[in-house]
Amino acid sequence: EKRRAFREIRELPDQLISQIAAGEVIERPASVVKELLENAIDAGSTHVEIRLDGGGIKRILIQDNGCGIPKESLSLALKRHATSKVRNLDELESISSLGFRGEALASIASVADLHLSSKVEGSDGFSIFKEEITPAALKKGTRIEVTDLFYKTPARRKFLKGEPTEQAHCLTCIKRIALANPEIDFSVFANGKGVLSLPPSTLEARLERMMPKEFLEAHRTVSAETPSVKLYGWVCLPTAAKTRTDCQYFYVNGRFVKDKVLTHALRQAYADVLHGSSQPLYCLFLEIDPLKVDVNVHPTKNEVRFRDSSAIHQFVFHAVENAISQSVLADPLTGEL
């Protein structure tokens, strides 16, 4: 029998607390990209430039033209549980920004080198690196450079895949965010070469840029509304289904989610027309009173919890089933009704 003597309880050092917290949110370069892009969007940016080197492992650089961070807030931006987005429980429960935990920058800085520069309208720009603030020349907005991800936590680094795979994950993440923010201009470079350029456009135009030809040729629009929830977007007809799941975009209040309730409702709507490993393609936006959905379920905020999940399930199921069942009446050659 193993007996262990009591070992003195101690508070963890701050850096280690952040590294533990980082474990939940920062899994790979794509997680860094997601957090930084969400910050750029929350800051009201209309132009965002993303540079990835070595799949984002060597370097991620994101520059936006958003509101910026004033000099006196720069060190707070990097501090754990420090945020400009939430002040109290009421605000948390009715949150409309993508961020609110005040943990991303602190987490990233604990597992990589993070260089933050920012400039607000009408004042000079400043940089912060390792707690030291220096003047910096830049246009209004924020520039964040993250280098050598996980070099501080080698055990984590071992779980990363090769650079091409990590780069692909970053691009998937960028596309998810870009599709929900068509008015924002995104340019993406990988190892110095332009790989994706999305000028500001309408949602329809961005969808056309991002969805495969098969989908554009065979889809239906979805539009349904009750007094408390609204669903709109596009779903594929069975002929456009694929075996891959990379064109399944579902957003709740502008946030990309992978939610069991919603995925199940979708599967069920296609149950009679899709079989085996065939996957529907879709881009759907659910809008719901923030008080009726909890986004504070997981640190990555990719999951949500609906207050009335069976009503949401029914609503999504019927709206999608309705949209695709119209195709039964459609001309099989043109797809037109």
Ligand code: ADP
């Ligand atoms: P959160 O987004 O949950 O507030 P973060 O750690 O991601 O936490 O960011 C901390 C704070 O730094 C934000 O609340 C915001 O005030 C500021 N910030 C971060 N990125 C940007 C940005 N790109 N533009 C303007 N402010 C930013």
Ligand code: MG
């Ligand atoms: Mg954030």
